[in-house]
Amino acid sequence: MTLHKVLMILAAASMLAACGGNKDNPGGGGNTPGGTTPEGETKPEETILREVKIQAVSTLSSTTLFSSDAIASAVKNYVVTTLNGRNGADVTILERTDSKGIVNVNTIAGAAYRNPYFVMSKIVSDGNYEGNTVLLNTPSRSFAGTSLPGGCYRSITSADLNGVASKIDGSGKVISTTPVPMTRTFITGRFDTADQVREAFPASVLPASDNVIAVGTVKKSVFSDLQSTIGGNYFVEALEEGPEYTLFFVGQSRYWSVNGCQSSVLSGSVKAYEVSIAWK
C-alpha cells in the first residue's frame, strides 16, 4: 500500500469519527475543511448544525392565552398548519390555556393529531385553574405532575425528539440532512415564586447521570432564584424575556447548547417561540 493511500484512509477515518454518534448519545459534527476548488482556491468551511426544536406559544405575561376567538384561531393555525401538526413538531407548549380554554385545546389537539397534557400552575378558585398544555405526538406512558406550593405543578415526561443534523456549506446552503431521533427526559412548568422553583428542580430531578432537559417559564423577578437553584453540571439559559415571564432552557452543559430562540407574532400579544437546542 502506498503512503498516499494510507493517508487517504486515515483522513476518511477521522472524518467518519467526527460525524459519528449513536441514538443514545448523538454527537459529533463540527467544521470540516472545505478543501480546494479545481482552480486551487480554498473552499469555505462546511459546518454541521445540530438542532432539536421545541415550541412555546405564550404572551409571557399574566394573561390567559385564548382571550379572543382571533387568537384561538391563530394558535390553531400555527399548530395545525405552520407546524404541520405531528409532522413538524415534537413538543409544543401552549402557555395559559387554563381550564377555561379546554374546548380550544381539544379543537387544536384533534386537528393537529397530537396528544394534550395539562400542567397546572395555579388554583384560582373552584373550577377555575391556570395552567399550560403540552402537545406530544404519541400517547404518553407517564406525564407525572408533582405538586409545588400555591397549586403549581412541575411535570416530567419522556419526550421523543427528532433532531436533525444539517451539513451546511460555506455559503450557508444545506448540503445534506441526517435525522437523529432521540428520547429525553423532559421537564416543564410555569413558576411564579422562589419556593416553586426550588421545589421544582431539586438535584434529584437533574442528576448528572441523566440527560434531562427542561423548557418552561418563570416570573422575571424569580429568574435569579432559578439560576441559583440549577447547579451541578446543569445550566439555565434565558431564551426570551417577556413583559412578566422569562422563557428558559435547562440542560447539561456537556450535552447541550442553545442555538437560539426565534419568535413570531401569532395574534395580538401572543407569540410563537421556536427554541433550537444543539446536542454536543
Place this chain on the structure above:
Amino acid sequence: MATAFLALLPFSLTAQSIRFITWNVKSFECTDDSGNGSGFPITEHVNLIKTTGADVIVMNEFESFTSRMTSEKMADLGRELGMFTYFIESYVKNEGWYGNVILSKYPIVSYASQLHPYENETPGKTQGNNGDYRVKYGEDQRSVGYADILVNGKTVRIVCTHLDHVGNTQVLQNQVKSCVELASLDKPVYPTIVAGDMNTGGTSAAMTQFNELGDYVTVNRSGIQGYANLDHIYTFPKGKWTASEARYYNQGKLSDHSIIAATLTLND
C-alpha cells in the same frame, strides 16, 4: 371565625362528590355497524352521556387517530363535554392506537399507564392468540392507566382498564394485579376509583384482589341491554367512598355495553 376563614379559601370544602360513569363504546361502531361507514359519529353518545350528569368518564374500546376514524374522537368528546382527556394505549392500530380513555371536567395533574402482561404466540402481534399463549395471556394486549385529577382542591386517582375477554381467571387476576401495581391500590396515595370493562362478574374470583382492597359499587342490572355484568366500578381504599345513585343507562344501538354510573362521595 371558622366560617370567615373558610370563606377565604380558593376552593369549596363541600363534600367531594363525583358523578362517575364507565362505558365500553365499541369504537363508536354501533351494534348495527351504522357508525362504521358514516364517520363514527358521536352526537348520540354525547347526548346520552349528558343525561348521566357525568363529571368523570372512563371508556373502553376506543380508537385514537386510527385511519378509519374521520376525526379524533377523544378530542371531539373533550370539546363537546368540556373535559380534560387522557388516552391509554393498548396497541398500535392503523396509523393510530387502540385502548382506553379517561375524561374529566376536573383538571388532570398527573398521567400514567402500562400494558398488562402479554405475550403472543407470534412475537410482535398484539391481537389474536393461540394455544398455550392464549390460555396464559389472553387474546389481545390490554392496558391500564390513571389520571390524577384535582377535585375541589383534593387529588383523586381515576383508573381505567379493559380486561381480557377470553375469560381465563388466572389471566384476569394477573391483569388485576397489574392494575394494583400501577395505581398502588394496595396502599392508595389518593382516594381512588377503578372502573372499566372487566369481562367478568364484579365479585367473581378474578376480581378477588379488587374486592379485598376496595369496595365494589353494586348496580341493579335488571333490564340492562347488551352485556349485563362486565362493566364495574370499585373504590379505594375500603370505606373511603360512599356510592349513591348507582344505576345503568341503556344505550340502545350505540354500543353492546350499557353505561354504568354512580355518584361517589368521599367520606372525610
